[in-house]
Amino acid sequence: MSTILALDGVQKSFGALKVADNINFELADGEALGIIGPNGAGKSTLFNLIGGTLPVSAGTITFRGEGVTRKSAAERCRMGVARSFQIPHPFIGMTVYENLLVASNFGNSGHHDAEKECREILARTGLLPKANRPAGTLTLLERKRLELARALASGPKLLLLDEIAGGLTEAECESLVDTIKDIRDAGVSIIWIEHIVHALTAVVSRLIVIDFGRIVAEGVPDRVMKDPLVQEIYMGISVDDDAA
Known part of the structure; x- marks a missing residue:
């Protein structure tokens, strides 16, 4: 390996x-x-x-x-290389979905379908039902999941x-x-x-x-x-x- x-x-x-x-x-x-x-x-x-x-x-x-x-x-x-932080700091004025789009467009290089990939990551991390909610309204678990999802969105x-x-x-x-x-x-x-x-x-x-x-x-x-x-x-x- x-x-x-x-x-x-x-x-x-x-x-x-x-x-x-x-x-x-x-x-x-x-x-x-x-x-x-x-x-x-x-x-x-x-x-x-x-x-x-x-x-x-x-x-x-x-x-x-x-x-x-x-x-x-x-x-x-x-x-x-992507990371999460001990204390989640999402863009609280953006929706959960928009937070992922920012990470995807910043971290991914080359051609990719950012919108499709972000939807898949939201589903994978259990956040799809929260996609259109402002990140500032999430619970601690949901913020932790969003921290993970944002890291994954960067590819x-x-x-x-x-x-x-x-x-x-x-x-x-x-x-x-x-x-x-x-x-x-x-x-x-x-x-x-x-x-x-x-x-x-x-x-x-x-x-x-x-x-x-x-x-x-x-x-x-x-x-x-x-x-x-x-x-x-x-x-x-x-x-x-x-x-x-």
């Missing part, structure tokens, strides 16, 4: 504060990867570096075999999801997970940051754990979650207490 994304020695510093410390990993085409870690660990910063909203201090980022380290966020979007090859399940009820979370599984099964590569671990592990085949800007564990989800270091830094379970 080919590699769609590769980070090699990626670092980001703000003065003496290092928020990404020698990050190295590859993502296979079509793979779903989960990223976990405590608040402030550098997870969203990593997305900003991959998406191009922050420049790296050192290291390289390669997407689909092309170096993108110095490319802008807009250029990366048009190449096929991504790689989808970055930043805590998209946060704040949802269990039933809403299960529904969202089913939608993300469908996206994964359609061949879109996914990197998902999430604190709701059971939702994450229902979708991803590999986990990376970040703490203080560094990768501290990586592997199959079940094995990673049983790692004593991961339990201590992420779940607050003391290794010594667990042994006792």
